[in-house]
Amino acid sequence: DAGVIQSPRHEVTEMGQEVTLRCKPISGHNSLFWYRQTMMRGLELLIYFNNNVPIDDSGMPEDRFSAKMPNASFSTLKIQPSEPRDSAVYFCASSRGLAGSGLETQYFGPGTRLLVL
């Protein structure tokens, strides 16, 4: 299996532009997680989906951030408009199940390094 695939791997954009990050989970996994990591804030969970449905988006910083999972093999995290403080590494992870299911091991993608100028 190719593992979790994220694209792009790096993105540099200007403040105010729309940014779309993409994630393809491991086939057969039905839970998907978006994380953000910065030096200042460390690792944060932004949102997670189970069976394509958002379960918990309490970590999403503000309305400029939105995430979708239109099908089991694809998710997007969109920032519109982007700001310099959004600069971070964004990780996507997937698992076969959620907490308590015994299938909760999360596999991380390589991350997207975003720089907003």
Next chain:
Amino acid sequence: EDKVVQSPLSLVVHEGDTVTLNCSYEVTNFRSLLWYKQEKKAPTFLFMLTSSGIEKKSGRLSSILDKKELFSILNITATQTGDSAVYLCAVDNFNKFYFGSGTKLNVKP
């Protein structure tokens, strides 16, 4: 205020040593506690713990949760240089994941 505190912040040991990393938490509701290992790139998921007293083990790594005293430990036996990483602990309170600041482990040959 919900929070997760890890200790020590940093640790230097020699190969073959055993280390114990600590994670204590205060949350209004508890669903699970998670351990991750992060080297230079993406985190690697290690364990998810939901029940007290049940040890989870993977090779030289093991972890246990104490829901009464609100902490978890991550043990690494016979450490190797490849264990050098930042180890992160997080707690899921049904609303949000709270991450600790991590313990940076450096294993010297």
